[in-house]
C-alpha cells in the first residue's frame with residue numbers, strides 16, 4: 001500500500017495530516033539517522049528466531065543467549081530436530097523459556113516442512129508460519145530483507161496514539177494507518193525510530209515531554225513538566 005491509500009476507517013489522509021506526519025517522521029530521522037534492530041543476527045533465520053525470543057525481554061538479554069543457541073543449532077534443520085530441554089537451558093535467561101522453546105522448534109519444523117528451510121520474503125507467507133504474527137514478520141521483512149514494512153509494537157501503538165497519528169488500538173489497523181500517512185520509503189526505518197524514541201523519551205509511564213523533540217507538535221495533554229532544576 002502506498003501513501004495516499006485508505007486508512008483503517010476507509011478515509012484518505014488529508015494533505016494537512018500527511019504534512020503533520022512528515023514533520024514527525026523528519027524529526028525522528030534527524031534524531032536517529034542510522035537505526036537498525038539491536039538484535040544480533042547473521043541471516044534471516046537468526047533474526048526470525050531472535051525476534052520470537054525477544055517477546056517480554058530486552059534485546060540485550062536475547063543477544064546474550066543467541067550466540068550459544070546458533071552455535072549449537074546453526075541452521076533451520078538443526079533447530080527443527082533439537083532436544084527441547086537442551087534448548088530450554090540455552091534460552092532460560094530470556095524468560096518464558098518453555099513456551100519460547102516450543103515456538104522456535106515448531107517454527108523451524110514448519111520452515112523445513114513447507115519452505116525447504118528457507119525464510120520466505122513475503123508477508124503473506126511469513127504470517128502463516130507457526131508463532132509468527134505481523135509484528136515479527138514486519139521486523140524480518142524490514143531488517144533482514146530491506147523491504148518496506150512497519151512493525152507495530154507497544155511503543156509504536158502508544159506513541160502514535162499520543163501523537164494522534166491514529167486513534168486505533170489494533171496493531172494491524174495502526175500499521176494500515178501509518179502506511180497511508182507516511183511515504184513508502186520511510187516505512188522501513190519508522191518502527192525502529194519510534195521504538196527507540198519510546199525507550200529514550202516518550203516512555204510509557206512518564207514521558208519526558210520537557211526534553212522532547214516533538215513537544216511543539218504533540219497534542220498529548222497533560223505533558224510532563226520539567227523536574228525541578230531542569231529547564232524545558
Ligand code: SF4
Pocket residue numbers: 162163201202203207208209210212213214215218219220223224
Ligand atoms: S511531548 Fe510528551 S507525549 Fe508527546 S511525543 Fe513528546 S514525550 Fe511523548
